[in-house]
Amino acid sequence: MRDAQERLCQLCARAAAQVEEECTQLLHSSERRSADDLSGCGHALVSLLAEQASQLARAYRTELAGPTSEQSPSAEHQLILRRLDDIISIAYAKFYAFIFKDLPACWRQLYTDASILKFCLLVYERISSHRDRRRVTTSDDQGVLDKLIRCLDLALILAGAAGEYRGRAWIDRAFGLLQQWWDAAQISEESFDLPERPAKRPRWDEDTDGSLHPQFTGKSSFSRSEPFTPPVQHPIKRVSSMSMEDFQGHMKHVSxxxxxxEPVILTDVPDDWPARTTRPWQNPDYLLSQTFNGRRLVPVEVGRSYVDEGWGQKLVTFNELLESYVDLSRPSSDPGSTKNPNDEPPPIVYLAQHPLFTQLPGLRNDIMIPDHCYTSPPPHPTDSSIDQPELDEPLLNAWFGPPGTITPLHTDPYHNLLVQVVGRKYVRLYSPLETQRMQARGKEDGVEMGNTSLLDVGVMEGWDRICQDHDQVVQDQEAAEKMRQAFKHVPFVDCILEPGDTLYIPIGWWHYVRGLSVSFSVSFWWN
Structure with a gap:
């Protein structure tokens, strides 16, 4: 425990000293080094950040030189914490002043660096209070680990962990050391200053045959229940063991x-992924072990579909996502809570199109980029303006949610391999030739929605009740019936993706995706 604590302490000390040095150089420089460095945030904010970094660096130098018997100046630290929170709030306010892609990097770096300093201060406070037991109270101890994790996760999710010298690499390192510190606290006589120590993190050890097995009581898996399963009417071709050469030939073939x-299902792409074998994502306990016992924050969508009225977004812990929304059959980790089967069902919550694997590198190690992503796909078949600059690497996104998640009819700006890791999904696709009949939305409230259709497949097919947004589009039943009849004559192909299936979705194809059971998918965009 002491080794991990000391290394985390050293990491924090270096970060505080680096921020102080960089800010001091900017304050005394007559020229800006870059249009996006911290100087873009203004002299006053850089000076304020430098002052907090200086005080924190001084405190760490004293700590590393050897703790004294004097009590740490808690009031001074609380002032630093308030100043850092002020800086974070100012930076975050700028996120709303720009479209995110146009947001100057200086504001994201300011948010990230202030969050890193806040994390370092909380670590220092924890070490100090642990050393001076008289200063420890129940209120001090409550949720200390959650605060540390939340601080860094917000920098990752909201600010993209911006910064050339610290940023994501520093945060990943800090999370690793924090995990080691916490794990050591679970098996030592010293607590992490929490009133109740949660269950130990499951250990994943290597067996003699090279496989991994969990060291926890009772293996578990997600429910396979499917409340509703649409019929497959025009099945997509399924192929096993398709080589890169054959796949390249498939993409060049034009009917x-x-x-x-055309779309095709590859049936064996992820067969050797750890996520499907030795580190199974089907096992919720494994996923919890990779998310700091479920404490890590993730962004989720709330609502049936992102085009429905009332749809929103929020941040939840992974454990809350799991227990309260994804798999209601799981027993609660809170011994004081009970689940009443007569309670109103929770809203549909979906971890959708999130770069989870940059946030949680441990899960990234459980999957591999399919070789098929290193082929040369053709451009958009009907509209070259949609083609994007060539990517250096495929874009990876995670899709994790309960039965009933819906991604409405839309198109992607890249070719897509959708790999089904856990559970089943229904997918329906329409050719680029049907674009005019898809009734693209266009701009809505200043947001470009031209890649999304007005047509709600679930409503058109009678699978779902008409939502308010759809009522606004279709004013009367007669018009609605005409639209349904016209929609039924639009040709499509469809499928149910089983665990281990990979669906190739060519650029330009409209597709509707519906989760049938608890489902975990990975999409690979490439061009």
């Missing part, structure tokens, strides 16, 4: 009926 390549 008379459809411009460009």
């Amino acid at each position: 008379k009926a459809v411009p460009g390549p």
Whole structure:
């Protein structure tokens, strides 16, 4: 425990000293080094950040030189904490003043550096209070670990962990040392200053045959229950063991009926992924072990579909996502809570299109980029303006949620391999030739929605009740019936993705995706 604590202490000390040095250089420089460095935030904010970093660096130098018997100046630290929170709030306010892609990097770096300093201060406070037991109270102890984790996760999720010298690499390192510190506290006689120590993190050890097995009581898996399963009417071709050469040939083949390549299901792409074998994502206990016992924050969508009225977004802990929304059959980790089967069902909550694997590198190690992503796909078959600059690496996103999640009919700006790791999904696709009949939305409230259809597949097919947004589009039943009849004549292909299936979605194809059971998918965009 002491080793991990000392290394985390040293990491924090270096970060505080680096921020102080960088800010001091900017304050005394007559020229800006870059349009996006911290100087873009203004002299006053850089000076304020430098002052907090200086005080924190001084405190760490004293700590590393050897703790004294004097009590730490808690009031001074609380003032530093308030100043850092002020800086974080100012930086975050700028996030709303720009479209995120146009947000100057200086504000994201300011948010990240202030969050890192806040984390370092909380670590220092924890070490100090642990050393001076008289200063420890129940209120001090409550939720200390959650505060540390939340501080860094917000920098990752909201600010993208910006910064050339610290940023994501520093945060990943800090999380690793924090995990080691916490794990050591679980098996030592010293607590982490929490009133109740949660269950030990499951250990994953290597067996003699090279496989991994969990060291916890009772293996578990997600429910496979499917409240509703749509019929497959026009099945997509399924192929096993398709080589890169064959896949390249498939993309070059053009039929008379459809411009460009057609969708195809590859049945064995992730067969050797740890996520499907030795570190199974089907096991919720494994996922909890990779998310700091479920404490890590993740962004989720709340509502049936992102085009429905009342749809929103929020941040939840992974454990809350799991227990309260994804798999209600799981027993609660809170011994004081009970689940009443007569309670109103929770809203649909979906971890959708999130770069989870940059936030949680441990899960990234459980998957591999399919070789098929290193082929040369054709451009958009009907509209070259949609083609994007060539990517250096595929874009990876996670999709994790309960039965009933819906991604409405839309198109992607890249070719897509959708890999089904856990559970089943229904997918329906329409050719680029049907774009005019898809009734694209256009701009809504200043947001470009031209890649999303007005047509709600679930409502058109009678699977779902009409939502308010759809009522606004279709004013009367007669018009609604005409629209349904016209929609039924639009040709499509569809499928149910089983665990281990990979669906190739060519650029330009409209697709609707519906989670049938608890489901975990990974999408790979490439061009």
